[in-house]
Each structure stands twice: as structure tokens, then as C-alpha cells.
Amino acid sequence: MADTSRLSPPSSPTSSIGSSFSQDYDGNRSRLSRQDSKNDSRLTATAKRQKYLKRLFKFRQMDFEYAFWQMIYLFVSPQKVYRNFQYRKHTKDQWARDDPAFLVLLSFWLVASSIGFALVLGLTFVGFLKFILWVVFVDCVGVGLLIATLFWFITNKYMILAPPRGQDVEWGYAFDVHLNAFFPLLMILHLFQLIFLVPLIYQDHFIGLLIGNTFWLVAIFYYVYITFLGYSALPFLRNTRTLLFPLTGVVLLYILSLVIGWNFSRGLCNFYHYRVT
Numbered sequence: 001m002a003d004t005s006r007l008s009p010p011s012s013p014t015s016s017i018g019s020s021f022s023q024d025y026d027g028n029r030s031r032l033s034r035q036d037s038k039n040d041s042r043l044t045a046t047a048k049r050q051k052y053l054k055r056l057f058k059f060r061q062m063d064f065e066y067a068f069w070q071m072i073y074l075f076v077s078p079q080k081v082y083r084n085f086q087y088r089k090h091t092k093d094q095w096a097r098d099d100p101a102f103l104v105l106l107s108f109w110l111v112a113s114s115i116g117f118a119l120v121l122g123l124t125f126v127g128f129l130k131f132i133l134w135v136v137f138v139d140c141v142g143v144g145l146l147i148a149t150l151f152w153f154i155t156n157k158y159m160i161l162a163p164p165r166g167q168d169v170e171w172g173y174a175f176d177v178h179l180n181a182f183f184p185l186l187m188i189l190h191l192f193q194l195i196f197l198v199p200l201i202y203q204d205h206f207i208g209l210l211i212g213n214t215f216w217l218v219a220i221f222y223y224v225y226i227t228f229l230g231y232s233a234l235p236f237l238r239n240t241r242t243l244l245f246p247l248t249g250v251v252l253l254y255i256l257s258l259v260i261g262w263n264f265s266r267g268l269c270n271f272y273h274y275r276v277t
Helices: 019-041 045-054 064-076 078-092 101-121 125-158 171-192 194-201 206-232 240-244 246-260 264-276
Strands: none
Touching: 064 078, 064 101, 064 171, 078 171, 078 206, 101 125, 101 171, 101 194, 101 264, 125 171, 125 206, 125 264, 171 194, 171 206, 194 206, 194 264, 206 240, 206 246, 206 264, 240 246
16 A cells, blocks of 8 residues: 555644644544545445535534645645645545535635725625625635536546546545635635735726736636646546646736736726626
């Protein structure tokens, strides 16, 4: 059996989850994994989904420290996050997350960034409620369901190695890949960009256009690259580099937007104002 210690999380870059995390986390996690791996490997996809949903409101059973580690490394080294997805496959016999802690933390950042966006846009309380419902159920969940289903279908239909040998891409894993890629995009466009939105980006000059559209370029690069890493981590898929091809179109669109003066961020703000007023 492969040495799973190489797949364990490295030390977190923050002091709050420092040496105690790296020393104690692997031992506790591996002991729990050995106890549950045989039972989890026999679960069907429906049973695994039901087990995941049952844990959604049991916060004491969630590993928020590990989920926070994943969020940090999605920015600094996303490859390490997917090494731990491989570790989960060894121990739990599934690629998708079995702990909803990441989803809960993502929901927190959705609310926090929405509050900041609502203050910058000057939304009323009712407008804020409409805005956060749109961001959560349309931008994150709705679009995520469509993208995850699309990639789930394409990878299982056209990218599985022949013969498939009973291996396929789990839909839950496809949705996890979307959530992983969505988190940096959310933080860049809905949080980091807010500092520059009113004084620079929303103004009618080229510097604001350049800064705002560059934020979009970086965010979309993160989304596409993390999505590529997610599917390239699966050893039974082929031609995963084709998932990077959209980056060429993104760069061309970025250059075109600067030439014609198309401010993505201003368009997004105007769209949100239209949706909530």
C-alpha cells in the first residue's frame, strides 16, 4: 500500500494552526480513518450523500482547522489540497469530501463578503437580503450545480481511460472541485477588490479599468487552474490539459476589454443593483 504520510497536510502558514496541527492532526485522522474506512467503502453514493447531509449541522464533528488549512493552500499551493483528496481516496474510498466544514466556512465568507459589497454599493437591508440570496443560491450553488454536472458528464463520457475498470468521476467530487475553485474567485472579486472599487475601479479612467479587469483576470485564472488540478489529480482521466484551453480565450477577452473600455467590475455592480432594486 502507498505511503500515505506523503499525502498528509503540511504545516499551516499561520501561527494559529502551527506545529500542533502538523504533529497531532495526521495521527488522529489516520486512527479515525482506519476505524471507518471499511464501513465507508461499502457505502453507495446515495448513502454517502445522506451521511454528508446529516453532518451538515453537527458543528462539533466538523474539522474546521483542516478546512481552514485547505482555504489557505488554495491560494498559495492548490496542488497540496488535491494531494489530500488522494489521501481521502486511500482511507475513505471516495474522492469527494465527507466533512461539510469547508462548505460551512465558505458560507461564512459568502456572508462576510456580501456585507462588504452591500456597504460599498449602498444597499438597503432588503436589498442586502436579496443580494446575499442571489450570491449564495445563484452565483455559488446554482452555477456550481451546472458547472459540476457539465464537467461530471464530459469527464465520464470523453476523458475516462479505456478500459474504465469500474472507475468514474463522482458528482460530489465535481462539485467539490467547483467549490475549491470558487473560493479564491469569491475572495478576489467580492473582498479584495472592494478596497479599490469606489476610489479607482468605478471611476471613468483607464487606471481603474486596468485594475478592475486585472482582478477579474487573476480570479478566472485561479478558477480554471484549480479546476484543472482537480481533474488532473484523478489517475483514470486522460487529456486533462485541455481544461486549460479556456485561458487563451480569457487573455484575449481581457486585452479586448482594455481596448474597448469594457469595465467588468462596473458591469457587475450595475447588474447587482438591477437585481436587488
